[in-house]
Amino acid sequence: MERGVSLAMSKLSFLILLLSLASSALAIEADGLRELVLAASSQSNIPKLSLQETRKLYLGVPVEKNGKTIKPLLNVSESLLFEVFLQKVTFMSSDAYEKQVLAIVFRLGGQRPQAFHDRQTLNAALLEHPDSVTFMWAKDLDQYRGLKPINTLWAGSAD
Amino acid sequence: MACLHGRAVGKEQLKGNTALMAVRHSIRSRTRTLFRKAFLSAFDGNACSRRVILAGVLSGVLAPQIVSADAFPGDLLLFPELTSLHRFDLQDGSSLKNYWINPGLNLFYGLDQGRFRFLLEWLVDRSAQEVQRLQLGWRWQDTTFWVGRFHNPIGYWNIHFHHGAYMMTSITRPGVMTYETSGGPLPMHVTGLYVEGVRELGDSSLYYVLNAGVGPDLEKKRLDAFDVLDPEGTRLPAVTLRLGYQPVSFGSDEIGFSFSYTEISGRQIGVDRINQIVAGVFANWRSENLGFLGEAFYIHNDFTGGASEPESDVLNLYGQAEWRVADDLTLYSRIEGTFNDNGDLYFDHFRNFVRDRYMGGVRYELPYKMALKLELSREHTRDDAFGQVGLQWSAVFP
Numbered sequence: 001m002e003r004g005v006s007l008a009m010s011k012l013s014f015l016i017l018l019l020s021l022a023s024s025a026l027a028i029e030a031d032g033l034r035e036l037v038l039a040a041s042s043q044s045n046i047p048k049l050s051l052q053e054t055r056k057l058y059l060g061v062p063v064e065k066n067g068k069t070i071k072p073l074l075n076v077s078e079s080l081l082f083e084v085f086l087q088k089v090t091f092m093s094s095d096a097y098e099k100q101v102l103a104i105v106f107r108l109g110g111q112r113p114q115a116f117h118d119r120q121t122l123n124a125a126l127l128e129h130p131d132s133v134t135f136m137w138a139k140d141l142d143q144y145r146g147l148k149p150i151n152t153l154w155a156g157s158a159d
Numbered sequence: 160m161a162c163l164h165g166r167a168v169g170k171e172q173l174k175g176n177t178a179l180m181a182v183r184h185s186i187r188s189r190t191r192t193l194f195r196k197a198f199l200s201a202f203d204g205n206a207c208s209r210r211v212i213l214a215g216v217l218s219g220v221l222a223p224q225i226v227s228a229d230a231f232p233g234d235l236l237l238f239p240e241l242t243s244l245h246r247f248d249l250q251d252g253s254s255l256k257n258y259w260i261n262p263g264l265n266l267f268y269g270l271d272q273g274r275f276r277f278l279l280e281w282l283v284d285r286s287a288q289e290v291q292r293l294q295l296g297w298r299w300q301d302t303t304f305w306v307g308r309f310h311n312p313i314g315y316w317n318i319h320f321h322h323g324a325y326m327m328t329s330i331t332r333p334g335v336m337t338y339e340t341s342g343g344p345l346p347m348h349v350t351g352l353y354v355e356g357v358r359e360l361g362d363s364s365l366y367y368v369l370n371a372g373v374g375p376d377l378e379k380k381r382l383d384a385f386d387v388l389d390p391e392g393t394r395l396p397a398v399t400l401r402l403g404y405q406p407v408s409f410g411s412d413e414i415g416f417s418f419s420y421t422e423i424s425g426r427q428i429g430v431d432r433i434n435q436i437v438a439g440v441f442a443n444w445r446s447e448n449l450g451f452l453g454e455a456f457y458i459h460n461d462f463t464g465g466a467s468e469p470e471s472d473v474l475n476l477y478g479q480a481e482w483r484v485a486d487d488l489t490l491y492s493r494i495e496g497t498f499n500d501n502g503d504l505y506f507d508h509f510r511n512f513v514r515d516r517y518m519g520g521v522r523y524e525l526p527y528k529m530a531l532k533l534e535l536s537r538e539h540t541r542d543d544a545f546g547q548v549g550l551q552w553s554a555v556f557p
Contacts, residue, residue, distance in 0.1 A: 052359070052362070052408070055408075055409075056408065056409060059409045061357075061409060062271060062298060064274075064300070069271065069273060069274070091407075095486070100409070100410070100411065102236075102326070102555065103319065103326065103411070104409060105234060105236075105269055106236065106267060106321060106323055106326065107318060107319060107321070108303075108355070109269040109271070109276050109277075109278040109294070109296065109303075110234070110269050110271045110276070111232075111233055111234035111269055111270070111271060112234055
């Protein structure tokens with residue numbers, strides 16, 4: 001009998017824990033908390049990039065890892081995503097970013113990151129070039145084919 | 160953000176691949192013909208025809224970039240400009256024109272293939288039709304070793320704005336930063352070796368450049384930088400070191416100095432040689448709506464063989480302030496001054512060099528990365544003091 005009560009209590013505790021976790025998740029969703037990740041093809045061997053390396057990469061400066069020069073692809077398929085990326089990674093407004101990339105490439109050479117409006121095309125480019133990376137919301141990762149997260153660039157409320 | 164860099168790739172582009180292939184095939188055929196003609200003509204043409212040929216060849220090679228930025232590596236930028244200058248209060252018999260209209264096109268191409276780098280900047284306007292930068296480089300970590308023709312890293316202005324009119328807030332360059340072809344007194348281009356890199360120090364960084372090569376010859380009216388397609392003239396050594404501290408790596412704010420030593424043939428001013436030292440300090444600071452750029456140069460000339468005064472010292476300063484009144488409107492002003500230059504054997508040779516200038520202007524941003532600028536100034540050259548109104552349209556594509 002005592003064993004039955006104890007089992008029931010355990011189940012109840014587990015249920016309460018699940019409910020609290022679910023409510024926390026709902027609260028996070030309600031607060032607009034998001035996670036911005038850097039992603040690449042599952043076939044790539046690109047190691048984790050620091051925020052500073054990512055910023056440098058997206059400003060048009062060559063970054064080399066494991067003997068390969070990494071190719072940055074701009075994901076402009078969603079305006080909020082791009083705005084958050086600019087604010088949290090490059091620390092610039094879109095105008096300032098565009099001018100700064102232009103200035104750096106014009107001065108130091110190299111090429112500006114290629115921009116993709118279309119997710120399918122971006123996905124294809126990432127799979128075709130395993131040394132390329134892009135950024136996206138962590139929750140969107142499973143909407144792409146054959147990609148993996150490299151590291152988290154930022155997490156928080158995007159509102 | 161829909162037109163960011165104009166290099167976006169979409170479904171439409173993929174659908175049009177068949178048509179594009181036909182266009183590319185046609186362009187490639189024309190390019191091959193141009194290459195063949197250029198190769199045959201290069202051996203018996205004069206410098207001017209070689210430039211025109213190069214223009215054709217480059218246009219043929221690079222035109223496909225405009226068709227599809229995705230299909231070809233590298234980055235192509237076109238900087239067209241149309242500038243009109245109206246001068247008033249010119250002295251009688253002045254060598255300067257009352258009215259000057261100058262259409263120009265500056266083409267930039269950059270390509271990275273692994274550690275190898277290539278950079279080309281080519282300008283056509285009424286005062287110059289030549290390759291401004293032609294660099295082949297190899298990158299090792301954050302340092303690039305270049306060989307070719309490049310912009311002399313004197314100070315800030317010359318390596319940040321190059322020939323891209325759109326990149327500059329103003330229409331005019333500071334007098335001391337005027338190009339050789341427009342009568343500037345300092346060597347703005349050098350051909351040889353160029354090492355540049357960045358040493359990151361946490362969030363900040365140290366940007367360094369060291370170059371060594373051959374500098375300009377001194378002609379009847381102006382300096383003549385080494386032209387890769389017309390390499391005539393007396394070429395003597397030139398060396399420059401530049402160090403810049405950036406509080407935020409790869410940001411626009413920078414403070415630093417440059418030191419340059421150049422030997423220039425002096426027969427046009429009655430001496431054997433000019434040994435020129437240019438030491439400069441610079442600072443550029445920018446907030447969201449305000450910007451300030453200032454530079455100071457100390458120029459020391461040693462004249463060997465035949466000069467009554469064996470040396471001279473000249474000081475040049477300028478400061479430019481900018482205020483972004485609205486997203487698309489910027490007011491700016493620049494004051495320039497040169498000291499101890501009157502009667503100087505070297506500086507007097509550059510009669511159109513703007514020694515002092517008080518200037519104010521307004522820049523209006525148009526859509527599609529275009530800008531309109533209006534500038535009013537009072538300027539002082541060796542023989543003239545006059546007013547000037549400038550109007551310019553400039554852009555960068557894509």
